[in-house]
Amino acid sequence: MPRYWLMKSEPNTYSIDDLRRDGGTCWEGVRNYQARNFMRDDMQVDDLAIFYHSNAKPAGAVGVARISREGYADHHAVDPDSSYFDARATPQKNPWVMVDLAFVERWADTVALAELKADPALEGMLVIRRGQRLSVQPVEPEHFERVLALGRAKGPVEG
Numbered sequence: 001m002p003r004y005w006l007m008k009s010e011p012n013t014y015s016i017d018d019l020r021r022d023g024g025t026c027w028e029g030v031r032n033y034q035a036r037n038f039m040r041d042d043m044q045v046d047d048l049a050i051f052y053h054s055n056a057k058p059a060g061a062v063g064v065a066r067i068s069r070e071g072y073a074d075h076h077a078v079d080p081d082s083s084y085f086d087a088r089a090t091p092q093k094n095p096w097v098m099v100d101l102a103f104v105e106r107w108a109d110t111v112a113l114a115e116l117k118a119d120p121a122l123e124g125m126l127v128i129r130r131g132q133r134l135s136v137q138p139v140e141p142e143h144f145e146r147v148l149a150l151g152r153a154k155g156p157v158e159g
Helices: 016-022 033-042 113-118 142-154
Strands: 004-009 024-027 048-053 060-073 096-112 134-137
Touching: 004 024, 004 060, 004 113, 004 142, 016 048, 016 096, 016 113, 016 134, 033 060, 033 096, 033 134, 048 142, 060 113, 060 142, 096 113, 096 142, 113 142
Parallel strands: 004 048
Antiparallel strands: 004 134, 024 096, 048 060, 060 096
16 A cells, blocks of 8 residues: 655755656655655655645645655765765765655646645644654645645646
8 A cells, every 4th residue: 555745845956847857856865864764664666745845935735756766875975076965974874865756747736835724634734734844754645635636626737
């Protein structure tokens, strides 16, 4: 049975449109241990993720991605030229992992955070909780289905 996730990205760094164009990407640079543990221990191929634009106007859910490769070493952590470099990481002892994502769908408009917060069916969803800042977080199946319905109601992106 697939699990469901929410994965945040700033659209000026990597957007759902970038994922759509590329077809897939590695999800590197996660430097929070709890988010890392989700990626390392719990994410599996074919799990689905709500793609969420953070630090955007409006911030919110914009589409769906699929986990296409389970957690593996984030080689950016050991690359001194990478913005995700971690001087404590070595090729032999690298605590950081990444997963690969594949594009599934993009919605015509953002399901804004304010809209998510206003929907009683989404009560308890992590992303709407005050102070919840994890870039990778689990989503309950009923919350995933509700966000999916809200996004699809906005229509698909043509082309």
